[in-house]
Amino acid sequence: MVLKAKNRLGLVFFPAFDWAISSTHPEREERLLYTRDQVEEEGLFDIDGIIEYNPKMASYKDVQRVHLCVPDEKSRMTESHLISAGGAITAAEAVIKGEVDKAFALVRPPGHHAMRVVHGARGFCNINIEAVMINYIRKHYGIKKIAIVDTDCHHGDGTQDIYWNDPDTLFISLHQDGRTLYPGSGYTDEIGGPNAVGYTLNIPLPPGTSDEGFLYALDNLILPVIEEFQPELIINSAGQDNHYTDPITNMNFSASGYATLNDRLDPHIAVLEGGYSIEGALPYVNTGIILAMAGLDYSNVKEPDFEPGRFRETARVMEHIKDVCEEVYRTWKNRSKYRQKMIKDAKYLKERRSIYYDTDGISESREEIIKICDCSGYSILTSTSDRGYTIRSVIIPWNSCPKCHKEGLEAFEKIREEKGFPSGIICLQDGINDIFIRETP
Amino acid sequence: MIIGLDMGGTHTDVALLENGEIYKKTKYPRQEDFLESILIPLDQIMEGEDPLAIERVLLSTTLSTNAIVEGKLGKVGMVLEPGPGLNLDYLNSIFPVCFISGYIDHRGREKFSLDMDEVRSAGRHMKEKGAQYLGIVGKFSTRNPLHEKKIYETIGPSFSYSTLGHTLSGNLNYPRRIYTSYLNSGVWEIYKQFLKAIKYSLGERKIKAPLYILKADGGTLAGDAALLRPVETVLSGPAASIMGAMALEDIEEDGIILDIGGTTTDIAFLADGVPLFEPRGIEVSGFKTLIRGLYSRPCGVGGDSLVELKDGQLKIGPERLGPAAAFGGSSPTPTDAMVIKGIYKEGSRSKAIEGLKPLADKKGVSVEEMADMIYEKTADIIVENINRYLGEVNSRPVYTIHELLHGKKLAPQKVILVGAPAPAFAEPVSKKLGIPCILPEGFEAANALGAALSRVTTELTVVADTQERTLVVGEEGIREKIPSNFSKKDAEKVLFSYLRERCIKMGGDPSSPMEIIEEEEFNVVRGFYTSGKIIRLKGQIKPGIRGDYGA
Ligand SMILES: [Zn+2]
Ligand SMILES: [Zn+2]
Numbered sequence: 003m004v005l006k007a008k009n010r011l012g013l014v015f016f017p018a019f020d021w022a023i024s025s026t027h028p029e030r031e032e033r034l035l036y037t038r039d040q041v042e043e044e045g046l047f048d049i050d051g052i053i054e055y056n057p058k059m060a061s062y063k064d065v066q067r068v069h070l071c072v073p074d075e076k077s078r079m080t081e082s083h084l085i086s087a088g089g090a091i092t093a094a095e096a097v098i099k100g101e102v103d104k105a106f107a108l109v110r111p112p113g114h115h116a117m118r119v120v121h122g123a124r125g126f127c128n129i130n131i132e133a134v135m136i137n138y139i140r141k142h143y144g145i146k147k148i149a150i151v152d153t154d155c156h157h158g159d160g161t162q163d164i165y166w167n168d169p170d171t172l173f174i175s176l177h178q179d180g181r182t183l184y185p186g187s188g189y190t191d192e193i194g195g196p197n198a199v200g201y202t203l204n205i206p207l208p209p210g211t212s213d214e215g216f217l218y219a220l221d222n223l224i225l226p227v228i229e230e231f232q233p234e235l236i237i238n239s240a241g242q243d244n245h246y247t248d249p250i251t252n253m254n255f256s257a258s259g260y261a262t263l264n265d266r267l268d269p270h271i272a273v274l275e276g277g278y279s280i281e282g283a284l285p286y287v288n289t290g291i292i293l294a295m296a297g298l299d300y301s302n303v304k305e306p307d308f309e310p311g312r313f314r315e316t317a318r319v320m321e322h323i324k325d326v327c328e329e330v331y332r333t334w335k336n337r338s339k340y341r342q343k344m345i346k347d348a349k350y351l352k353e354r355r356s357i358y359y360d361t362d363g364i365s366e367s368r369e370e371i372i373k374i375c376d377c378s379g380y381s382i383l384t385s386t387s388d389r390g391y392t393i394r395s396v397i398i399p400w401n402s403c404p405k406c407h408k409e410g411l412e413a414f415e416k417i418r419e420e421k422g423f424p425s426g427i428i429c430l431q432d433g434i435n436d437i438f439i440r441e442t443p
Numbered sequence: 444m445i446i447g448l449d450m451g452g453t454h455t456d457v458a459l460l461e462n463g464e465i466y467k468k469t470k471y472p473r474q475e476d477f478l479e480s481i482l483i484p485l486d487q488i489m490e491g492e493d494p495l496a497i498e499r500v501l502l503s504t505t506l507s508t509n510a511i512v513e514g515k516l517g518k519v520g521m522v523l524e525p526g527p528g529l530n531l532d533y534l535n536s537i538f539p540v541c542f543i544s545g546y547i548d549h550r551g552r553e554k555f556s557l558d559m560d561e562v563r564s565a566g567r568h569m570k571e572k573g574a575q576y577l578g579i580v581g582k583f584s585t586r587n588p589l590h591e592k593k594i595y596e597t598i599g600p601s602f603s604y605s606t607l608g609h610t611l612s613g614n615l616n617y618p619r620r621i622y623t624s625y626l627n628s629g630v631w632e633i634y635k636q637f638l639k640a641i642k643y644s645l646g647e648r649k650i651k652a653p654l655y656i657l658k659a660d661g662g663t664l665a666g667d668a669a670l671l672r673p674v675e676t677v678l679s680g681p682a683a684s685i686m687g688a689m690a691l692e693d694i695e696e697d698g699i700i701l702d703i704g705g706t707t708t709d710i711a712f713l714a715d716g717v718p719l720f721e722p723r724g725i726e727v728s729g730f731k732t733l734i735r736g737l738y739s740r741p742c743g744v745g746g747d748s749l750v751e752l753k754d755g756q757l758k759i760g761p762e763r764l765g766p767a768a769a770f771g772g773s774s775p776t777p778t779d780a781m782v783i784k785g786i787y788k789e790g791s792r793s794k795a796i797e798g799l800k801p802l803a804d805k806k807g808v809s810v811e812e813m814a815d816m817i818y819e820k821t822a823d824i825i826v827e828n829i830n831r832y833l834g835e836v837n838s839r840p841v842y843t844i845h846e847l848l849h850g851k852k853l854a855p856q857k858v859i860l861v862g863a864p865a866p867a868f869a870e871p872v873s874k875k876l877g878i879p880c881i882l883p884e885g886f887e888a889a890n891a892l893g894a895a896l897s898r899v900t901t902e903l904t905v906v907a908d909t910q911e912r913t914l915v916v917g918e919e920g921i922r923e924k925i926p927s928n929f930s931k932k933d934a935e936k937v938l939f940s941y942l943r944e945r946c947i948k949m950g951g952d953p954s955s956p957m958e959i960i961e962e963e964e965f966n967v968v969r970g971f972y973t974s975g976k977i978i979r980l981k982g983q984i985k986p987g988i989r990g991d992y993g994a
Contacts, residue, residue, distance in 0.1 A: 003537060003622070003729045005529075019963070020843040026968045035965055035977070038842070039549040043583055044529050045618035048723070048731050054840045056847060081844055249970075285549060289528060299530040306527060306546055306554035 007051030008297025012096035012105035014089040028278040040285030057089030066438035067137035090135035112275040117163040121387040122362030149233035154241020154275040155251040157188025167195035179206040200337025209252035212313035213259030223327040238269035242277025254313035261290030261300040377403040380410035392426040400433035447895020449503040458891035494649040503657035503679040503894040507630040516629030520574030524581035539572040541565035551586030566598030578624035580608035585917040612733035613904020613917035623732040627674035634673035659736030661986040662900025665950025681739035687893030691883035696856040703862035705747040706763040742828035746864020750775040768798025780817035781867035822871035861889035899951025902983040905938040910975025
């Protein structure tokens with residue numbers, strides 16, 4: 003009399019019905035209302051093997067493992083962000099402790115546009131909830147190799163930035179071509195920093211891509227790469243704004259396509275990202291993903307107005323998608339060659355970039371000097387925003403070798419002694435000792 | 444005077460009340476014949492009483508529950524309109540099903556209309572399958588009952604009885620709506636026959652007082668009104684004891700109610716003196732339903748649980764081999780241990796010692812030491828279960844930041860014990876939990892008292908959608924137009940007026956206290972403009988003890 007899930011599934015369902023960026027913003031109270039109605043009406047919480055969890059709250063310490071908040075954590079986020087990140091952690095812990103086989107954090111607000119440095123909100127994101135989760139489970143459970151597949155329609159530029167130099171984190175983003183959509187990045191030539199060339203892979207898809215195109219990229223590129231990478235955990239940043247009814251994007255993905263993609267990708271953990279067709283898409287997409295993750299039949303999940311074949315790509319569009327996938331797969335295959343070409347004999351490399359925070363209207367300029375090593379190295383990052391803040395930080399990743407760790411600590415001491423550093427905040431993010439130091443002038 | 448009668452698994456308890464106090468009570472073993480289990484103790488208690496002095500008869504019966512557990516339901520055919528979603532083919536193995544096309548979405552909008560030829564053919568198909576009763580259930584029918592009503596009008600009249608899913612509850616949950624509808628149609632005939640028989644028997648005894656039936660939520664409904672939703676009469680036993688405990692002992696804080704029986708102890712919780720409910724509905728014999736009910740969880744230890752030594756370890760329950768040794772039984776029980784320790788002042792101490800001796804010898808300890816061990820173990824099991832269920836209710840999912848950070852966490856301040864073996868358990872449980880355990884006067888007949896004093900309750904759900912300009916009163920099958928400026932105040936007014944009407948229909952007192960138990964209000968924003976509001980309210984007649992005790 004009770005349906006039994008094939009996979010035990012943990013659901014952290016937290017719609018935050020009392021939180022909005024502003025009353026008419028896409029990130030508002032109403033966002034998951036119809037999804038709640040649908041999953042409640044489908045009786046998904048009654049299915050034997052689907053277990054509902056309340057999110058825990060992440061701490062500032064959890065955030066500091068990932069971010070450099072300027073000027074500090076308290077001013078850059080609210081409880082809602084800590085709960086959303088905590089929800090992702092709750093989901094991951096349920097899987098790692100073996101309470102469930104898989105978990106889905108259906109939480110808001112999202113996080114994949116939040117980069118290493120946080121001067122404000124970008125693309126509705128303040129802190130990167132997947133990254134806070136990943137760094138938490140690496141610290142507490144010693145998990146090393148992780149693959150993140152970002153299926154949000156927007157390029158996951160924040161997650162890309164955070165794991166840019168980490169060869170133990172494979173980041174693959176599938177998104178609408180940056181020439182046609184925010185944040186305007188995620189091209190095939192963005193392939194990771196000097197210590198992790200090829201461990202960031204971007205698959206820009208043309209507007210109008212539908213189920214066939216997405217599943218082509220999955221089967222012919224993403225799955226083979228993951229198979230070769232051999233991660234201990236697969237995480238899906240499950241944005242749902244590729245849907246054909248989404249108001250802020252131009253793709254044609256369906257609920258059935260999302261469920262199929264999730265089924266084939268078979269992630270341990272899925273985390274909701276964007277998705278703003280709150281009535282036409284989210285109720286059906288989320289039902290589909292939940293059923294797929296639980297190993298139940300999702301073939302009858304579809305939008306009431308769905309007609310199969312309605313959005314099929316033209317042959318030309320499909321050809322283009324195939325070309326992109328082939329190019330990206332070549333990058334992956336030739337990653338050591340590309341790395342050699344990039345680093346040559348350099349011991350350090352410098353990267354410069356400007357970052358715009360659309361949600362808060364902040365401009366940041368950033369310079370990072372990266373130590374070249376076979377580990378993640380370490381780096382010295384200097385960032386200035388047009389709000390008058392400057393921060394200089396030494397970042398020692400969780401998987402730095404002892405040599406890089408030592409050198410990083412020395413570099414931090416040197417910065418400390420440089421009294422001349424102009425009105426800046428200095429930080430040390432030491433992933434080896436799990437220490438975060440911030441000194442303000 | 445009021446008659447309260449609780450029919451349990453092994454016994455029927457009857458209490459006769461005068462001025463809200465138990466004036467007479469009796470207990471009678473359960474009989475093969477259902478009606479006899481009620482009438483024999485009823486005749487006992489009515490001996491020498493004036494039948495015309497009886498003002499009300501309240502029954503808590505296991506009739507519907509037994510019919511479900513024993514699979515003695517009428518032949519029900521289910522006509523379902525599932526639309527896209529979960530695959531429901533597995534239902535075919537439980538009852539005959541006809542799936543028909545058509546779809547209502549989450550806002551109650553008709554996305555696909557019904558195919559009336561298909562509906563008629565579903566009716567014929569169900570007849571061929573031998574169905575006498577129907578369940579008609581559509582997805583999101585609580586948001587728009589139109590399709591269920593149309594199906595009923597087309598094929599319902601050729602069946603003896605039909606349940607329309609939306610009439611049972613305003614809550615979402617399609618599988619539960621299906622099961623609840625199935626059970627409701629399935630128990631209808633049995634309940635109808637019972638009602639006829641009991642009314643006849645009361646008439647024979649010149650008892651002209653109205654008859655009420657207890658529900659799982661601690662409220663009652665008039666015997667005739669229960670014909671509309673007979674499924675609501677299931678699992679009323681735990682509610683009877685909880686309401687009785689609350690009548691016997693004033694409690695305004697968080698608390699625990701333990702109903703100690705022969706083989707099990709039922710655990711229930713109070714939040715600020717109000718009993719906790721099942722969030723989605725109660726479960727009956729494996730069927731998850733939408734039936735509103737008080738939260739109650741069994742734990743396999745009672746006063747007569749058999750105590751054994753298994754591999755040198757004490758094992759208590761879940762078996763029972765008759766009453767405690769102190770009360771003439773032959774096997775050791777927790778009650779005997781409490782008698783030996785002098786906690787329980789009744790029963791024969793020498794017989795209790797006799798009962799425990801073999802165990803003590805086997806373990807190589809004195810009888811007193813054995814009694815201590817049983818005392819500890821019994822309390823451990825009960826307290827372990829209390830803590831587990833407390834953890835369960837304290838981690839119920841919440842959906843707002845406010846509730847997550849500042850929501851109520853239950854912290855019980857005292858325990859109320861009821862049930863015949865309760866005196867043996869108060870001290871050990873209190874010691875382990877570190878809070879007082881109260882054994883109120885009248886604890887033995889709390890269930891019958893609870894049944895006697897409960898009032899008519901009902902709940903109702905109102906959903907107003909000002910963008911769609913519709914108002915739905917789910918359980919009443921009402922869907923009507925509203926203006927775009929319809930407010931929450933307006934919704935409250937509608938809710939209370941329909942709720943009062945419904946209370947009267949259920950045989951209740953129109954002046955019963957009403958309250959809103961759930962409320963939500965969302966702005967509907969389309970294209971960066973607020974284009975409407977969704978207001979959802981659920982109200983209820985407060986379950987509680989009747990004010991008018993009667994003479
Ligand atoms: Zn997005
Ligand atoms: Zn190194």
